[in-house]
Amino acid sequence: MTNVSELFGNTAEFIEKAEQTGEVDLGILEPLRGLSSAFEQMSAHWLELKPEERLEDIFSLYHTARNCRLVLRRMIQRFEESPRTGDNPRVADDASQVLPILIDTFSILEEAKSGPIDQSRVQGFDRTRYLRNTARMVDMVPNEAEDLAAIPIETRKKGYEAFAEYIIGAVHDNEDPC
């Protein structure tokens, strides 16, 4: 399997070339798909709670890895469609905004795998927010409606009920105004 650093390196080269020439080479799709696969494996790693790990650490790392994969999904989609949509080289400029964050995040997630997890370094939820806010500004976040629809209805129903209870209880037990 191609080293992830090489995949990032190749992606960066394609982006740089696209920015210089004003044309996107669809050869970029191969390293991007490799990166997406790497982040998918990373997400899967954090699905299992090991006895010495805390649930909040595991979930925040899973959430971070998953969001990196989402950004790559959108990036792949835009590059694939660029010949037809004329999103070229705009897509390369936009990709260059998020690529450094993805590189940095991958190395931190990789380091966290060998444990122990240092949240002051990982900053799982903060890091995801930073990635998403940047990615949203450059249209690098996909719609998750299909992902949501693919979740079993029972999981969603119970999940919404529990979340509603906790979000209301976590703030204040306020009475409705009369």
Added chain:
Amino acid sequence: MITKILVDSNVLIASSVFIAYVDDFGSSFKHHFFDDAMPLIEQLRKHISKRIGVVTNTIEIEVHGVFNKAVLDTLRECRPNATTKKLYEFLSIVLNRCEDRLSDILVGMMREPVLPDHKALWLPKVEQMYDELIQQARDTNVQDIAYKTAAGSSKRFQQQAYDALLEDLTNRYIQLKRLLMKSAGSTDREILAEAAYLCNLYKQYDDVKFYLASCDLAFSPTGPKYCSRIVTDEILNRFNIICHWPSEVAKELQRELK
């Protein structure tokens, strides 16, 4: 005169928790104060050039903390009965949706810096106010007040007078008495101290009407026609801050901007 509205964390949370169902459930999933919060958020966005909506770092941090905790608590509760992958994915989606909405809402607000030293000037005054109010709540016996007041009525109507007075007083003292069960938390007090600092700061430059929009009874009034407002009035007297529910602040704002 300028208007400034400090938006409490519970208003931001209420307006951020919204996920539209398009398939199975037939209605949207939203916070139970969502409909109360949104008119204000929309007003602030509509009049963004006037720079009315304000938040602080304390407020933002609290909102993120609440989202993270709610997701983790849900995970703990649902984990034994759901496929881990699907549950994790679901909660990741929910968290993304809430954070994205929050991010869009915050774009329409000004983040005002409040240094710890500045907050520290006002926090003792806030603490003192709540200490005094809690003591007042302990010392107040509404049955006694109703009895003594009704004693002045003619004997024939004393029971009726007592019943009516007791109901009225009970309503009026809801907000104050609630402090005995659930006083303003430490973050609430910090937020009020920040509000006091900002109100004082703005007043140095201009005539200002300063609101704190909140769904928290430690600030905002309650009861029939908002008759229970001892804490709210005390905040106004001591700090010149008008506290109210976001929907009511939105109505006030609409009146002012007509």
